[in-house]
Amino acid sequence: MNTLIDRFLRYVAIDTQSDHESESFPSTEKQKDLSRLLVEELKAMGLDAFLDKDGYVYAKIEKNTEGKKAIGFIAHVDTSPDAPGKDVTPRIIKNYDGTTIKLNDTISMHPNQYPSLSKVIGQDIIVTDGNTLLGADDKCGVAEIMELAKYYTSHKEEKHGDIYICFTPDEEIGNGANRFDHDYFKADFAYTADGSEVGGIEYENFNAATVTLDFIGKSIHPGSAKNKLIHAVHLAMEFHQLLPVFLNPAYTENYEGFNHLTQIKGQVEHAHVQYIVRNHDKDLFKQQKDEFLKIAKYLNDKYGYKVVDVDIKDSYYNMYDIIKDHMYVIELAKQATINQGVAPKIEPIRGGTDGARLTYDGLICPNLGTGGYHFHGRLEFASINQMEKAVEIYKEIIRINAK
Ligand SMILES: [Zn+2]
Structure with a gap:
């Protein structure tokens, strides 16, 4: 037995x-x-x-x-x-x-x-x-x-x-x-x-955080949208393109960290996006989080108003x-x-x-x-x-x- x-x-x-x-x-x-x-x-x-x-x-x-x-x-x-x-x-x-x-x-x-x-x-x-x-x-x-x-x-x-x-x-x-x-x-x-x-x-194990992004667009009838419409989902896409390409989890293993897009939903006026951020190294972890803030500042400056609100919460270390x-x-x-x-x-x-x-x-x-x-x-x-x-x-x- x-x-x-x-x-x-x-x-x-x-x-x-x-x-x-x-x-x-x-x-x-x-x-x-x-x-x-x-x-x-x-x-x-x-x-x-x-x-x-x-x-x-x-x-x-x-x-x-x-x-x-x-x-x-x-x-x-x-x-x-x-x-x-x-x-x-x-x-x-x-x-x-x-x-x-x-x-x-x-x-x-x-x-x-x-x-x-x-x-x-x-x-x-x-x-x-x-x-x-x-x-x-x-x-x-x-x-x-x-x-x-x-x-x-x-x-x-x-x-x-x-x-x-x-x-x-x-x-x-x-x-x-x-x-x-x-x-x-x-x-x-x-x-x-x-x-x-x-x-x-x-x-x-990883250091871990969740990044929540809320994008604010400007809606207007598409027929008269020239130079006026700002689409929140497009903002989210633009933001994503500015993140480091090789921090996509599909390209990482072992000690490589990543930013993983876990959720995206939205329409013209508002888009809600979530990423999880992971890295074993404390400094690289901070750097990844800082990049989100940098990109947000860049976009806010570019559009001349606060197009994106960033919330970063650490989960574990x-x-x-x-x-x-x-x-x-x-x-x-x-x-x-x-x-x-x-x-x-x-x-x-x-x-x-x-x-x-x-x-x-x-x-x-x-x-x-x-x-x-x-x-x-x-x-x-x-x-x-x-x-x-x-x-x-x-x-x-x-x-x-x-x-
Ligand atoms: Zn278990």
Whole structure:
């Protein structure tokens, strides 16, 4: 019997999709169906676990040796709203041979098209039936942390410092860190178990902002518009043309930042435009934002009135700017990964994480790989071998810390 996989299958059977449109917190009540189960299971391990009023599950495994750092492990219970998340029907493929995986009559995947699959050849994997996402994001992380808790509550001879556990709601809609209880969660540092390939250690993410532009045109009957009409949508187009061409996300990768047009709507008198601005580098990030202001000034001067109003709101920042002064947290994860025979994979995240928010709120929190792939869609899958390895890496982190 594989308790880790039993757990995973038990958790993905529960629909925990979060919802962008919701005004409540957590965004969907059904997330608590899993959260409550987790509390029950943690209690059965003898832990004093609880679900707080905001839908966060907390537990602490008390230290059995003095003078060690308190380490936290965090995963999220919600699944992405981007693909159906109800009636997940997982299928286990043993010893994957690298050939086409037919999920159902219409959907299949092959390593040529999806190179991630070539990383799991020879491993046991869990796939969907093509009708829903799997929920590997982040039920891999949840199941692994639960397995970790099971291990330390049933192997009391193993020395460890305080271990904090939290399962958050609403990560997928960007709100997982919003009501995190820093007063309860007194870890010296933590890891989110929310990455992909096992051995992944992520501690650099984008700096992020949203730029909102409102263009004011001058409407007049097109029959008598000569030298009078100023079309707000044309202004928006002119503005867009003035932005640096190669900061279009379609031309960027790795550490390259971008300005991404996410919304444009309008008519003659008014156009409303939104961009998201991303860069790992703080100075380049500022430069990108400054360019929006420069272009706005240029257009306002050119037309002789305020044709565009710019609003820039920062969303989150690169956690590396804080973590760089606490690199032992990364070194610890690296060493644990190497000790478990896995090569650490360090890549910048081209997005944000709850860990970035938590880091800025005072809890250093890089992200670790869980063995899940193709997040947020029907092609999502998890490697059983990698999930098992992930648990061993978490244990190793705790062991090294207890030495
Ligand atoms: Zn996730």
